[in-house]
Amino acid sequence: MGSEARYWLVKSEPDTYSFDELVADGGAVWDGVRNNTAALNLRGMRVGDEVLFYHSGSGPAVVGLARVTREAFPDPGDASGRFVAVEIAPVKPLARPVTLSEIKARPDLAEMKIVRQSRLSVSPVTPTEWKTILGLGSVG
DNA sequence: GCCAACGTTGGC
């Protein structure tokens, strides 16, 4: 792990917490993650890292961009002390959502963690994947 | 609503 820019993807059910709600709130504590792999990724986040915000459920798609505003701290809702939370703030919505089916259809995105392990709620994104997603979403 | 993937739990 060097000091290069890092990119991540976080997943949320829009019925539970949507990108629009993140925008309305101006930021959010990203807590409640109870998976060790996802927690490891949360611990890797640094302030300023950029985040793809993905809606799971019906019409799964990357819908917006966010930024890490606070690094990992103990999840207040976790009595075990094993899990952590971060804080993120909205940057902007994608001009158009990039759907999971589009991602799957592209050979250069087929290795994305979201494709390979659909249940992982926090995952790293490579710089190449990041640029490709932003291109598809007409951002940048 | 169904099913696959995968994490967790608990009996042994």
Next chain:
DNA sequence: GCCAACGTTGGC
């Protein structure tokens, strides 16, 4: 420590 059973997530 192994593994079967079970629960949850998420795509379709």
